[in-house]
Amino acid sequence: MIPVSEPLLDERVLSNVEEAVRTGWISSEGRFIAEFERRWAAYCGVSHGVAVCNGTVALEVAMVALALPPGSEVILPSFTIISCVAAVLRAGCRPVLVDCEPDTWCLDVAEVARKITEKTRAVMAVHMYGHMADMEPLMELARKFGLVVIEDAAEAHGGEYRGRRAGGIGTIGCFSFYANKIVTTGEGGMVVTDDAKLAERARSLRNLCFRREQRFLHTELGYNFRMTNIQAAIGLAQIERIDEHLLRKRRMASCYDERLRHVRELSLPTERPGVKNVYWMYGIVLADALPFDAATFAARLKERGVDTRPFFLGMHEQPVLRNLSLFAGEIFPVTERLARRGLYLPSGLGLGEKDIDAVCAAVRGCL
Numbered sequence: 075m076i077p078v079s080e081p082l083l084d085e086r087v088l089s090n091v092e093e094a095v096r097t098g099w100i101s102s103e104g105r106f107i108a109e110f111e112r113r114w115a116a117y118c119g120v121s122h123g124v125a126v127c128n129g130t131v132a133l134e135v136a137m138v139a140l141a142l143p144p145g146s147e148v149i150l151p152s153f154t155i156i157s158c159v160a161a162v163l164r165a166g167c168r169p170v171l172v173d174c175e176p177d178t179w180c181l182d183v184a185e186v187a188r189k190i191t192e193k194t195r196a197v198m199a200v201h202m203y204g205h206m207a208d209m210e211p212l213m214e215l216a217r218k219f220g221l222v223v224i225e226d227a228a229e230a231h232g233g234e235y236r237g238r239r240a241g242g243i244g245t246i247g248c249f250s251f252y253a254n255k256i257v258t259t260g261e262g263g264m265v266v267t268d269d270a271k272l273a274e275r276a277r278s279l280r281n282l283c284f285r286r287e288q289r290f291l292h293t294e295l296g297y298n299f300r301m302t303n304i305q306a307a308i309g310l311a312q313i314e315r316i317d318e319h320l321l322r323k324r325r326m327a328s329c330y331d332e333r334l335r336h337v338r339e340l341s342l343p344t345e346r347p348g349v350k351n352v353y354w355m356y357g358i359v360l361a362d363a364l365p366f367d368a369a370t371f372a373a374r375l376k377e378r379g380v381d382t383r384p385f386f387l388g389m390h391e392q393p394v395l396r397n398l399s400l401f402a403g404e405i406f407p408v409t410e411r412l413a414r415r416g417l418y419l420p421s422g423l424g425l426g427e428k429d430i431d432a433v434c435a436a437v438r439g440c441l
């Protein structure tokens with residue numbers, strides 16, 4: 075079976091982890107944490123990084139740190155992972171969905187403009203499968219209406235929009251470092267921002283809102299969302315190889331492009347001018363004319379030894395959210411189509427050209 079993803083871990087990861095273990099710094103203090111935060115924030119082009127234990131809680135910490143008035147509306151794409159809506163709800167805000175663009179699969183900024191009301195306080199842009207959302211018009215809207223912008227850059231490490239890195243453009247950026255991400259810490263996440271006060275709030279929320287002067291006197295309820303020094307040890311070794319990881323992803327994408335470009339029944343990932351797609355996962359979308367959907371196609375590929383993953387199912391189609399009386403009667407045609415006709419092919423960092431040949435032969439065979 076050709077796996078859909080696998081991490082690339084080297085000797086440096088081992089020696090860093092060994093150092094953490096040998097020195098006894100295995101919880102959330104130690105030299106790797108501060109260094110990982112500093113290096114990742116600098117890589118994103120901002121001043122502050124706050125490491126947390128996964129990408130889902132990075133979004134939650136970011137939302138709670140922003141301290142938006144209860145009931146504030148936060149606009150976000152329906153086509154995303156549930157972590158995004160969960161963070162909005164857990165911060166006491168109301169999620170307002172928009173559809174996504176059919177080619178980049180990121181939120182449609184024109185629709186964001188149409189959904190702004192007097193209660194809107196924020197927009198969450200999710201950079202999908204490696205391609206960044208259209209940040210310039212989005213930031214312009216945000217300036218015009220006084221909105222904060224949360225970037226979910228979990229899937230776009232190192233992605234660029236007109237020379238600026240994913241996560242470093244909005245008010246606050248969130249990352250996941252799960253094992254399938256371009257930079258991994260096993261499990262892990264980070265919040266990055268240029269706003270010192272916001273970073274301080276995120277830092278405090280991550281660590282139970284302990285106070286410097288009187289540790290066990292609390293004026294706010296926090297969380298234990300700390301990252302361990304062992305995770306940061308892995309992450310630091312990974313940052314050192316990010317350029318190589320990005321090169322591998324882009325090479326993988328051009329290999330797939332070459333082999334699948336002429337297959338009329340498929341749409342392939344795009345790269346808009348001025349954007350650097352990092353092709354975190356190589357997604358394909360089946361033409362409507364095909365008499366089967368992505369789930370059937372994935373099952374057939376599995377029979378031929380190729381592992382895949384389905385695209386996200388829209389938030390407006392989630393029973394758990396519908397049961398909260400959210401999004402009743404809402405329709406997002408692009409999201410619905412992607413959910414039924416989209417899947418991603420093996421995209422691991424260790425994938426070789428021969429694997430890609432085999433995957434593409436299987437894809438053609440199944441079509």
Ligand SMILES: Cc1ncc(COP(=O)(O)O)c(C=O)c1O
Nearest residue numbers: 128129130155157228250251252
């Ligand atoms: C866009 C996006 N946001 C957030 C997350 C959540 O990250 P984690 O799995 O680390 O909680 C993911 C997970 O893969 C993701 O793809």
